[in-house]
Amino acid sequence: MRMSRLLLKTLREPPADAELASHRLLLRAGLVMPLAAGLYCFTPLGWRTLRRIENIIREEMDRSGAQEIHLPALHPIELWEQSGRAEAMGQTLFRLADRKERGFALGPTHEEAVSFLAARSIQSYRDLPVTLYQIQTKFRDEARPRGGLIRLREFIMKDAYSFDAGWDALDESYQLAFDAYVRIFARAGVPVVPVAADSGAIGGKDSQEFVFLSETGEDEVLLCPGCGYAANAEKAEFRAPPPLPGDAAPMEKVPTPGQKTIAELANFLGLERRQTCKAVFYRADGRPVFVAIRGDLEVNETKLKNVLKAREVEALDDAAARAAGLIPGSAGPVGLTGIEVVADSSVTGAGGLVAGANEDGYHYLNVSYGRDWNAGVVAGIALARAGDACLQCGAELETRRGIEMGHVFKLGTVYAESMGVTYLDESGQRQPVVMGCYGIGLERMLAAAIEANHDENGIIWPPEVAPYDVHIVALNLDQAPVAEALAALEAALAEAGLSALIDDRDESAGIKFKDADLLGMPVRVTVSPRALEKGGVELRARRTGETTIVRIEEMPGAARQVATRPR
RNA sequence: CGGGGUGUAGCUCAGCCUGGCAGAGCGCUUCGUUCGGGACGAAGAGGCCCCCAGUUCAAAUCUGGGCACCCCGACCA
Numbered sequence: 085m086r087m088s089r090l091l092l093k094t095l096r097e098p099p100a101d102a103e104l105a106s107h108r109l110l111l112r113a114g115l116v117m118p119l120a121a122g123l124y125c126f127t128p129l130g131w132r133t134l135r136r137i138e139n140i141i142r143e144e145m146d147r148s149g150a151q152e153i154h155l156p157a158l159h160p161i162e163l164w165e166q167s168g169r170a171e172a173m174g175q176t177l178f179r180l181a182d183r184k185e186r187g188f189a190l191g192p193t194h195e196e197a198v199s200f201l202a203a204r205s206i207q208s209y210r211d212l213p214v215t216l217y218q219i220q221t222k223f224r225d226e227a228r229p230r231g232g233l234i235r236l237r238e239f240i241m242k243d244a245y246s247f248d249a250g251w252d253a254l255d256e257s258y259q260l261a262f263d264a265y266v267r268i269f270a271r272a273g274v275p276v277v278p279v280a281a282d283s284g285a286i287g288g289k290d291s292q293e294f295v296f297l298s299e300t301g302e303d304e305v306l307l308c309p310g311c312g313y314a315a316n317a318e319k320a321e322f323r324a325p326p327p328l329p330g331d332a333a334p335m336e337k338v339p340t341p342g343q344k345t346i347a348e349l350a351n352f353l354g355l356e357r358r359q360t361c362k363a364v365f366y367r368a369d370g371r372p373v374f375v376a377i378r379g380d381l382e383v384n385e386t387k388l389k390n391v392l393k394a395r396e397v398e399a400l401d402d403a404a405a406r407a408a409g410l411i412p413g414s415a416g417p418v419g420l421t422g423i424e425v426v427a428d429s430s431v432t433g434a435g436g437l438v439a440g441a442n443e444d445g446y447h448y449l450n451v452s453y454g455r456d457w458n459a460g461v462v463a464g465i466a467l468a469r470a471g472d473a474c475l476q477c478g479a480e481l482e483t484r485r486g487i488e489m490g491h492v493f494k495l496g497t498v499y500a501e502s503m504g505v506t507y508l509d510e511s512g513q514r515q516p517v518v519m520g521c522y523g524i525g526l527e528r529m530l531a532a533a534i535e536a537n538h539d540e541n542g543i544i545w546p547p548e549v550a551p552y553d554v555h556i557v558a559l560n561l562d563q564a565p566v567a568e569a570l571a572a573l574e575a576a577l578a579e580a581g582l583s584a585l586i587d588d589r590d591e592s593a594g595i596k597f598k599d600a601d602l603l604g605m606p607v608r609v610t611v612s613p614r615a616l617e618k619g620g621v622e623l624r625a626r627r628t629g630e631t632t633i634v635r636i637e638e639m640p641g642a643a644r645q646v647a648t649r650p651r
Numbered sequence: 652c653g654g655g656g657u658g659u660a661g662c663u664c665a666g667c668c669u670g671g672c673a674g675a676g677c678g679c680u681u682c683g684u685u686c687g688g689g690a691c692g693a694a695g696a697g698g699c700c701c702c703c704a705g706u707u708c709a710a711a712u713c714u715g716g717g718c719a720c721c722c723c724g725a726c727c728a
Contacts, residue, residue, distance in 0.1 A: 594688040
């Protein structure tokens with residue numbers, strides 16, 4: 085490709101409001117152009133890299149035995165009503181109507197659509213297992229698109245769905261998908277860690293996210309340096325700091341005027357936070373819930389939601405809590421009636437805690453679970469934090485932020501049941517198919533490939549996703565020897581199957597070199613009178629900056645070697 | 652949805668407080684010089700000052716309303 089004809093406009097300065105390195109570089113290198121919040125145009129160069137990512141995914145999915153299909157992006161709304169997700173997706177679902185006012189939705193994901201296809205294609209255990217995938221545009225009316233290509237309203241996702249005759253068989257399909265993901269991210273130059281994830285209200289069994297660690301990420305993950313345990317914050321399990329030995333003495337009511345927060349209360353009484361029982365109020369699918377947890381811990385709302393089997397939980401503010409008959413600041417589980425009580429296991433195992441007396445300005449000392457109060461539900465619903473002990477090995481957990489690149493999930497039979505995906509087993513019994521789903525966001529991968537591979541001068545493409553293998557800078561092209569050398573170089577590279585972007589523009593050398601660094605092809609080759617005098621053309625590795633003079637006929641081999649050199 | 656910020660040339664921004672000719676740098680066009688790290692000179696083109704209403708002799712500037720974009724949070728199969 086000749087740059088003189090390429091639709092490309094690089095920017096010396098990025099738009100001021102781009103903050104992420106990938107966002108800035110995508111714009112500066114002219115790979116994308118914003119159309120509206122969460123919507124981007126791809127230029128030829130940007131699209132080429134996205135296509136290369138797509139091809140890596142396609143190759144590895146095919147290698148794993150998955151079969152590519154295509155499903156509509158436009159779905160009759162009935163499809164979503166059948167699974168119950170028309171409501172569950174809420175405002176995230178883009179809705180529209182056709183000319184006859186029939187309701188439609190733009191697919192935010194494709195479990196329903198693929199189930200429709202599978203239900204009509206799978207009849208017998210002999211048809212199983214099968215894994216289908218597609219690479220398709222998804223639409224989500226996100227509350228807040230952000231970070232350039234990180235969170236979009238329209239984006240391309242590879243989504244795969246496995247269908248098996250039972251949970252054991254699903255384990256195998258899941259493992260195949262998992263292994264394919266490991267290869268995909270490695271080839272694309274995106275370092276990821278698989279972390280255990282919450283499988284949510286949908287049920288299901290295992291769920292893992294492939295997370296690209298980045299301080300700018302939206303997700304928090306906990307990592308154990310001791311045993312390698314990794315989980316996102318919603319899912320992470322841990323061993324809470326042990327309680328202090330409790331006092332077996334009977335409860336005693338004490339005045340605690342003005343002590344509203346756990347920190348104030350502990351300070352006032354000269355105790356540690358973990359000697360207190362904190363009251364937190366939620367609304368779960370409309371009904372108020374009282375949560376008791378040790379004062380040094382926080383509630384993990386995802387765990388709470390799962391324990392309550394609720395679709396949604398939200399914290400109550402003080403006014404709403406008072407309306408529900410609670411006394412913020414002095415609320416406690418003792419003697420509480422008329423409200424559902426959930427106790428974290430941190431308060432049921434500890435004796436002698438301080439808890440609110442449900443009377444403004446008073447608390448009880450020496451409150452013990454079982455003796456003084458009981459809860460309807462007892463469960464581990466505390467949020468893991470940095471420094472907490474790993475449940476498996478006891479080492480201190482670390483927290484990192486990250487961006488979810490891919491997700492593998494043992495769905496189970498939820499969609500099979502609602503969408504009627506069944507098969508007849510060997511004994512002629514109708515059984516629901518056991519499903520798994522596996523997604524990867526393509527634009528996100530592109531952004532992460534840049535986040536993980538750039539320097540102050542621009543992008544450093546991982547070889548397999550670079551839009552071109554070689555960036556040729558031609559200087560003094562009006563001189564016959566340069567033009568001849570360029571032609572010979574082009575032919576040699578083409579012969580070897582290497583793609584090349586050729587800067588034949590009438591620009592100064594400085595501009596061309598700056599653009600070559602910004603655009604980030606793994607190998608830069610300068611064809612110039614100066615290099616020819618030295619007996620060849622100049623090869624420069626983008627990542628290391630090493631330069632050497634190479635004879636043209638040796639260029640393809642040398643370029644390939646540099647481009648594929650491990651980091 | 653809550654909080655904060657920003658909307659002026661393709662990009663980065665000044666001008667707004669204190670109303671009075673629409674500005675700079677970069678980019679773009681033409682000519683000349685230059686030609687290995689974003690060169691130099693000269694001449695040009697380019698504007699719905701986000702939108703609507705109001706105040707005023709006069710609004711980019713003041714007032715009200717709206718919209719868009721960015722950041723933080725909530726949300727995120």
